[in-house]
Amino acid sequence: MSDLSPCHGLPATVVPGGLESAPDAFVAFCTLVDSHRTLRPARGTILLEGEAVRGIYFLASGWMTTSKSMPDGHRVVVDVVLPGSFLDPASADPGVSSVGIDALTDVAVATIPRTSWRRLLGEQKVIREAVDLSVAAATSRLAERMLRLGRGSADTRIAYALWELCLRSSATSLAEGRVYHIPMTQADLGDFAGLSAVHVCRTLRRFERAGILSASNHMDVEIRDLDALARVAQIDPVSLPSQIIPTI
Amino acid sequence: MSDLSPCHGLPATVVPGGLESAPDAFVAFCTLVDSHRTLRPARGTILLEGEAVRGIYFLASGWMTTSKSMPDGHRVVVDVVLPGSFLDPASADPGVSSVGIDALTDVAVATIPRTSWRRLLGEQKVIREAVDLSVAAATSRLAERMLRLGRGSADTRIAYALWELCLRSSATSLAEGRVYHIPMTQADLGDFAGLSAVHVCRTLRRFERAGILSASNHMDVEIRDLDALARVAQIDPVSLPSQIIPTI
DNA sequence: CGTGAACTTGATATGCCTCAATACGAGTGG
DNA sequence: CCACTCGTATTGAGGCATATCAAGTTCACG
Numbered sequence A, B: 001m002s003d004l005s006p007c008h009g010l011p012a013t014v015v016p017g018g019l020e021s022a023p024d025a026f027v028a029f030c031t032l033v034d035s036h037r038t039l040r041p042a043r044g045t046i047l048l049e050g051e052a053v054r055g056i057y058f059l060a061s062g063w064m065t066t067s068k069s070m071p072d073g074h075r076v077v078v079d080v081v082l083p084g085s086f087l088d089p090a091s092a093d094p095g096v097s098s099v100g101i102d103a104l105t106d107v108a109v110a111t112i113p114r115t116s117w118r119r120l121l122g123e124q125k126v127i128r129e130a131v132d133l134s135v136a137a138a139t140s141r142l143a144e145r146m147l148r149l150g151r152g153s154a155d156t157r158i159a160y161a162l163w164e165l166c167l168r169s170s171a172t173s174l175a176e177g178r179v180y181h182i183p184m185t186q187a188d189l190g191d192f193a194g195l196s197a198v199h200v201c202r203t204l205r206r207f208e209r210a211g212i213l214s215a216s217n218h219m220d221v222e223i224r225d226l227d228a229l230a231r232v233a234q235i236d237p238v239s240l241p242s243q244i245i246p247t248i
Numbered sequence C: 001c002g003t004g005a006a007c008t009t010g011a012t013a014t015g016c017c018t019c020a021a022t023a024c025g026a027g028t029g030g
Numbered sequence D: 001c002c003a004c005t006c007g008t009a010t011t012g013a014g015g016c017a018t019a020t021c022a023a024g025t026t027c028a029c030g
Helices: A023-035 A114-123 A125-151 A154-169 A186-193 A197-209 A226-233 A240-244 B023-035 B114-123 B125-151 B154-169 B186-193 B197-209 B226-233 B240-244
Strands: A002-007 A010-016 A037-040 A045-047 A055-061 A064-069 A075-081 A100-103 A107-113 A179-181 A213-216 A220-223 B002-007 B010-016 B037-040 B045-047 B055-061 B064-069 B075-081 B100-103 B107-113 B179-181 B213-216 B220-223
Touching (some): A023 A037, A064 A186, B064 B186, B125 B154
Antiparallel strands (some): A045 A100, A055 A107, A064 A100, A179 A220, B045 B100, B179 B220
C-alpha cells in the first residue's frame, strides 16, 4: 500500500499507494505534508486524549500509537500507526480528540489543518479514495482486534497482535523463520492486547517453550511455527491480509 | 443527528441531520434510499461475515448489529446500528465484508450500490460531510468500547453498554427514572460487552440489588442511580455524548 | 560501578467461564 | 382450557485464567 519515495528533495516520505500514477495528486500531497512536517522524539506525547484537534495527522516515518485511558488508570492502545498512514483523531465532535497519540519511536509526522486537508480531498479524487480505503482497513482492523479483546484468551490476543504487527510492518508476507522487530515494551503490548505486562511476559515465554516463536532482546520476534501461531490466534492466514491491509 | 421525516409520500424515512437545509441533497438522498429499500424480519441475517458486499447500507428503521466470530464460535457485536445510520461493511478489500449484519428487530434497510453512493457523495457535499461525521462518531464509539473490553471489569462493561445504548437511542438526554428498552437478549448483550450471557444476568441482578438500575421484561431498563452508573462505567457524563454522538 | 527501566518468575487472590438444573413466558396444538 | 415446547432468564457449584503483589535479574547508559 505504501512506498518509500523521495519527495521534493526533502528526506524520504512515505506516501499512500496509487499516487505514483497521478502526478498532480502526488505533488499536491507532498507539498502539503512537507510544509507541516515535524519531528518528535521516541516515547513523546503528540496529542492528549480529549485535547483540541488542530487537524489530521500523516505519519511519514516511525511508529505511533493511539490510546485511551479510563479514570482508574487502565489504558488500551486503540491502534498502532505505521508509516504512510493517515490518522484523524477527531471524535463525533470534530474539535475534540477521541484518542491520545504517542510516539513509539522517533517520528516524522505532519499535522495538516482540516481546511487544507478537506480542500485537497475535494480536488484530488485519488487521495480521497486512498483515504477511504485506509479508513476501511483501520475499521476492519479494529473490529478484528475487538473480537479478540472481547472474547479471546491471552494466547489468542498475543498471537493475534504479533501476527497483525508482522503483517502490517513488512512488505513481504509472513513466513516461518522471519525475524522482525516491534518497537514496543511488553507493557505497551499489554495495553494493545488488553493484558497486564506480567501476563504478556508469561505468554511469550510459554509460546517460546512450545516452539511457536522466540521473542528476545526487546521484541525481536522470530516465528517458528506459523500454523500453530495462526491456530492460537484464530486467524485464517489466507483471508486476513486482504481484510486489514489496504492494497494498491 | 437524525430526524423522522416523510419522504416522497413513502413510509417515513429517517434521514441524516442537516439535510433539511439542503433540499437538493435531501431529495437526492431520499430517492436513492427509497429505490433500494427492503424490509427484513427481526432476528434475520442481512449479510454474512466475509460475504461479497454489494454496497453500503442505510438503516431507515429498526435496530441491527454488526458482529464478528472466531473459529471457536465466540462472537462479538462490533456495533449496534440505529435508525438513521450509514454502514459500510467493507474491509480493506472493498468487495469483502469485514462483519456480519443481523437484524435485532424488524428493519427497513436500503442497500445502495457503491457506484451510486460514490456519485451521490461526489455531488452532494452536505451528505459527504454527514457521512464523515458519522464515521468519526462510530470510530470514537468503537474506541470507547474497546477500552472497556480490553481493560474493564464486567461491571464496567455492562454499565457502559447500557449507558451508550440509552444515550444513542433517545433524543432526550439521560436522566434518572428514565425507562428505555433495548431489543437485545442477554446473550446479545454479552456479545456486545464481551461477557457470557450468564454473567450478564448476574451483573444486572447485582446492579439491581445495589439500587443502580432495574432491568426486567426482556431489557426494559430503568436507571435509578445515574451517578453510581457513571462511576461504575467509568464515564464522564458531560463529555461522553459529544464524543460518540454526531451533532447536527 | 550505580541507577533505572524493562523483563522474569513465584505466590496468591479473584473474577469470570462453564456446566447444570430450574423457572418463566409466549406461542401452538389438542 | 390445558399440555407441550422452545427460547430466555435465573441461580448454584466448581475450576481456571488472569490480575496483582513482590522479589529478583538483566541490560543500557551515565
